[in-house]
Amino acid sequence: MSLSAAVLLAVLVAVPTIRSDAAISRDVLKIGILNDQSGVYAELAGQGSVEAARIAVEDFGGEVMDRPIEILSADHQNKPELGASIAREWIEVDGVDVIVDVPASDVALAVQEVTEDTDTAFLINGAAASSLTGEACSPTSVHWAYDTDSLAAGTVRAMLKEGLTSWFFVTANDAFGTTLQRAAQRVIEANGGEVRGAAKHALNTDDFTALLMEAQGSEADAIGLANAGQDAVRAIEKAHELGVQRGPQRVVPLLLFLSDVKKMGLEVAQDLPLTTAFYWDRTDASRAFAERFAARRDGQRPTMVQAGVYSSLMHYLQAVAAVGDDSGRTVVEQMKKMPVDDFFATGGRVRADGLMVHEMYRARVKRPSESTGPWDLYEIVETIPAELAFPPLSESACPLVED
Incomplete structure (x- = not known):
């Protein structure tokens, strides 16, 4: 069979x-x-x-x-x-x-x-x-x-451990972006880090140059991208073009998909950290x-x-x-x-x-030399148990939850 x-x-x-x-x-x-x-x-x-x-x-x-x-x-x-x-x-x-x-x-x-x-x-x-x-x-x-809590729990905690303690956010100006930034900020501040600011953008923004330059000016260790899909792709591609990843700052996408990495290619996306619920391989x-x-x-x-x-x-x-x-x-x-x-x-x-x-999974985008095929894009570096990936039910604001 x-x-x-x-x-x-x-x-x-x-x-x-x-x-x-x-x-x-x-x-x-x-x-x-x-x-x-x-x-x-x-x-x-x-x-x-x-x-x-x-x-x-x-x-x-x-x-x-x-x-x-x-x-x-x-x-x-x-x-x-x-x-x-x-x-x-x-x-x-x-x-x-x-x-x-x-x-x-x-x-x-x-x-x-x-x-x-x-x-x-x-x-x-x-x-x-x-x-x-x-x-x-x-x-x-x-x-x-x-959800936004599980994404922040994986990526932000890992980056804090690597010494990225100061953050500036480039955030989608909607419920998703606002909630994701808020979740990340809670993790950062709970672990002694600081948020130096944020720049918001509309959905389907064409040019991230001004927002990334503002992020660079903050001199924060990490530029957190609280957006997704084509917006995240454009922001990462522009950061690569501006040489941000080659400088003292790191671009940290808080929600990145396999389709995003495939679209950008490993030359642009290599070594980006991410948290995912599923990886095909x-x-x-x-x-x-x-x-x-x-x-x-x-x-x-x-x-x-x-x-x-x-x-x-x-x-x-x-x-x-x-x-x-x-x-x-x-x-x-x-x-x-x-x-x-x-x-x-x-x-x-x-x-x-x-x-x-x-369980959620923390991953790293592979470098071109590490990939063995067109969809061999991630290295899974950590399995995050459910109890660490998601806040406990006792902290839920849902009125359906009984005390």
Whole structure:
């Protein structure tokens, strides 16, 4: 038996027995993949997330509770109002049962209000703001891949240990960037470091020259990038052009994706530190999934968002089958009872606040001379246990958490 076949068999065996008295609301279970398909986050999510969802549905058998499973997808264009409008129309007109992915925290927060109002499950992968499972948490949502706290816990702590004690931030002027900078700042100040300032920028900024020059002028040890996707790529490329990485300062991206590194190339991205929830070449199981994904995506390997879409959706479908119901609250409550053990996370669990806690990985981008292939891009340098990657539940601001 091939490795891919073995992984698929293990997934199918793990599917719970479907109840014969299933309470169904429609004849089709519909999944809505809502993300950026044309902007700064398109490569890290986009059509790759749609394909990951298709693989999950196929692995599950194409139906649940004797209902076929269908997938819809749409581009929210990083606009909260549009994302919320699409979500509501999907749910109220098209009968969508679960919305998945939604990079851009401002959009995810808007969509979360709709899904809670309509008792619809929401599986968050692309968005990062910890407020999604904090003060804005919802009984119908699960935050799967990573959040701003786990990103800061990995990268910032490691850089502080390397002597980068003073920081200046280049920050996306939205909920994601603000929350990520705040999370990093808490870690810095708790460990005796200092923040010398920050420069904010709009989403999809073309030129980072002025912001990076301001960061250089601060003479901080680290220039922390509290942005992502194409914005992070442009900032790093401009820093490379300005020679920042060759000087006394270091550029430290707080959220970097495999697709970003591939786009920049190792000559530009080499030695950058990062924290990730998933790397395709880490285990036999992750490689098996990556090979299947690559066969359908022109050789591309999955980002942690795309792998998270598969993992969260498989967990959701298993929960639907276990409870025989498609109510968002009912299914999410079941998801909280089930352990997460797959190629994405082993020993993971969904907490009362909706956050899926699991190991994170600190990595370094390889140098050109170290890479053995076009997607051999990371060296995993540390495994961060879940209890260190994520704040304890006792510190959660989520009103769903009982004292």
